Amino acid sequence: MQFRDRYHAGDVLGELLSTELDAVQDGIVLGLPRGGVPVAARVAARLGLPLDVYIARKLGVPGHPELAMGAIAADGVIILNDDIIRQFGIDAETISTAVEHERTELERRERVYRDRRPPLELAERDLILVDDGVATGASLRAAIGAARASGPRSVTVAVPVAPRSANWELAPLVDRFFVVSTPDPFKAVGWFYRDFTQTSDDEVRQLLSA
Numbered sequence: 001m002q003f004r005d006r007y008h009a010g011d012v013l014g015e016l017l018s019t020e021l022d023a024v025q026d027g028i029v030l031g032l033p034r035g036g037v038p039v040a041a042r043v044a045a046r047l048g049l050p051l052d053v054y055i056a057r058k059l060g061v062p063g064h065p066e067l068a069m070g071a072i073a074a075d076g077v078i079i080l081n082d083d084i085i086r087q088f089g090i091d092a093e094t095i096s097t098a099v100e101h102e103r104t105e106l107e108r109r110e111r112v113y114r115d116r117r118p119p120l121e122l123a124e125r126d127l128i129l130v131d132d133g134v135a136t137g138a139s140l141r142a143a144i145g146a147a148r149a150s151g152p153r154s155v156t157v158a159v160p161v162a163p164r165s166a167n168w169e170l171a172p173l174v175d176r177f178f179v180v181s182t183p184d185p186f187k188a189v190g191w192f193y194r195d196f197t198q199t200s201d202d203e204v205r206q207l208l209s210a
Helices: 006-020 036-047 082-088 092-114 138-149 201-209
Strands: 028-031 051-053 056-061 064-073 078-080 126-130 154-161 176-181
Touching: 006 036, 006 126, 006 154, 006 176, 028 036, 036 051, 036 126, 036 154, 036 201, 051 092, 051 201, 056 092, 056 138, 064 082, 064 092, 064 138, 078 138, 092 201, 126 138, 138 154
Parallel strands: 028 051, 028 126, 126 154, 154 176
Antiparallel strands: 056 064, 064 078
């Protein structure tokens, strides 16, 4: 399946969740920026739930920025991909530098996106983490770990597209895992969107303020 854009993907995902997701108690939809926020906005509207942003940053391999050696998320949670780190011979200093760099960007995005609004309380709530797709899953794993630490009632992950491997790599980490399409072969998330234009900071801020 190919989506027109992220909003269309959100409509399709929201419809799936409205029919398949069990009743939620005091739920909240959390979009992973940037691209996950337009998807999450449509999901939140379809389910009648509040929307917030949940920031996780991928730790890119030096010289291969699209390849994740791990990720960092809210509350300082860090997830590392040991296989990638061993394969590329990445040392501790390189990892530490990447973490500090991405932590700075994470904090910047928190300031820009929230515009002085405090984050919504996550404890004892049904959380629905939404992204525009899964590639390595590093950012989502970091977000899941950080979200779990906040003491929610449940954690659900919902994405429009993911490789089949996500079903056994990510699903065991959450209470519920929903994906619209698991194509094989899986090339890249953007391959399954006709319009995969990068989401801007302004677009994220406007969606959250609305």
